[in-house]
Amino acid sequence: MKSIIPITLLSGLVLLLPSLASANEFTVKNVKNPHFSESDFPFFVSEKYPESASRINIFLQYYYFDKTLQEEDFASKSSSPFRTTDSYRRVFSFYEPIVTEKKNYIEVTISGDACGAYCEWGENTFLFDKYSGRPITLVDLLSPKGTKSLEIRLRSDNLNRVKKYIINKPDDNSDEYVMGEYYLYNDCYQNRFRDNYDKIDEDTNFHLSDNQLTITFGRCSNHASRALDEIGKFENTLSYEELKPYLSNDGIQYLSNQTHSLSNIQTPYRVFQGKIADKYPITVVNIKHGGWSYWYDKYQTPIELHKVDCVDATAQCFKEGRYDNMMQKWVYTAEWKMNQYNDNILGSFIRISDGKRMSVSIK
Incomplete structure (x- = not known):
């Protein structure tokens, strides 16, 4: 039987702002495939905002599976989106999604393993406008000036995190691991400095929780060299008070506990x-x-x-x-x-x- 989980009862949920969450207006069904473990995917239902729920479902399904699905498709072994078309080999494993409903938006975090030649864990967080079902990204919440200032701050922080690994170049007789780590971070530092990494745009991954914002940028290593990478993904966390100067007035109101519709959603997705x-x-x-x-x-x-x-x-x-x-x-x-x-x-x-x-x- 599919479990129906009221968003406000999901375990481990936390609030972005000091104010309390709004009354529950969306329900997320955790649709599963009984043939596969770890095949959890969110399916949204809302009597008050049915079009928004439908658009959220279409967006998430197409993002991960390149097609839209009915609830029953997830439970079917033959049409399951968690398998390839030519075998029952797993290509996706999804863990139980984390969904937070706030006054003006819904945040969804989906994590799992994707497998090709290798399997690797990944996580994506999406923010959806409650009234329209449209995805909201940082460009919709920050002011233009705030975006530039925050980019400079984050880029400086991330360069400094890499810099400490390349201050001392190892000599030619150094351990192979030490040499590999040095050149990994040296290349990463040069690329981040030269190619303007850590840019804030509609593809920037971020997460709102515990009165703070966490912005995540990609790691220095590829899959093959990740054993050398002690930093991993670059996570930059700001408290709500630290974040506030970078927000537009629209963004400040949207993240509050007052009903507010964004005047101009720039995100093209x-x-x-x-x-x-x-x-x-x-x-x-x-x-x-x-x-x-x-x-x-x-x-x-x-x-x-x-x-x-x-x-x-x-x-x-x-x-x-x-x-x-x-x-x-x-x-x-x-x-x-x-x-x-x-x-x-x-x-x-x-x-x-x-x-x-x-x-x-x-x-």
Whole structure:
């Protein structure tokens, strides 16, 4: 039986701010696959904000599995997202998610193991706006000036953490491990200094808890050299009072216990829903590093959208298509041109085969 866990009863949850959490308006079902251990994945339900819950589910499922799923799909051995398509070998292991509901947002932390040639543990935290289901990132909470100032502070802190490992260069007769560690951190220091690492943008991983913010940046080592890496991921923690000068007024209100909607969500990642030709319901997603896809809701088959240059500087243009393995190239079937009007995105869909033009409306 699937467990239904009220968010306020999840063990180990903590509050970002001194104020108490709001009344519970979302429920998270911890859907599991009975055939696999450690196959926990969150599924959101909300009577008050059903569209938000749906968008959160679509975002998380597409982020991890490149498709959307029904609750029953998680329990099925044949269609389980926790296996490959050609065998029952596990490729994902997910541990019980941690979900915190606050006045204006929901924070979700999903951790587990991903396996390819090697298995490695990983963790991602997502912040979703309660009223729209849109993902919120640091760029939506910090002021432009605060973002730059915080980047400088974090970069300096992280460089200093690496610097102590390269102050003394080992001589040529040093132990192989010592030499490997030195060159790992020396390369890391040079790269971080030269290539402007530790930049705060929509892909910066962060976590809110215990009246503090923790920002996490990638480690110096790759998978093969991680045994040499004593630092690991760079975790930078600020108390709420330390964080406050970097926040915008909008961000300060949003993180408080007062009801507040962000006036301008800059994060481009989003789930859109609408229609083609006013009669074909579609879902459009921009979730992974600028990668767009859409599907007809009737068929649920994702179609890739590739962003292309647009003659109209105010518009966004895309080509949709599929990769032909025989021809070893992309075959494009339609072109999109979209303009944003407040929260609505309107445009046209042109079928390449016959030039037929249809309207597109999403929000």
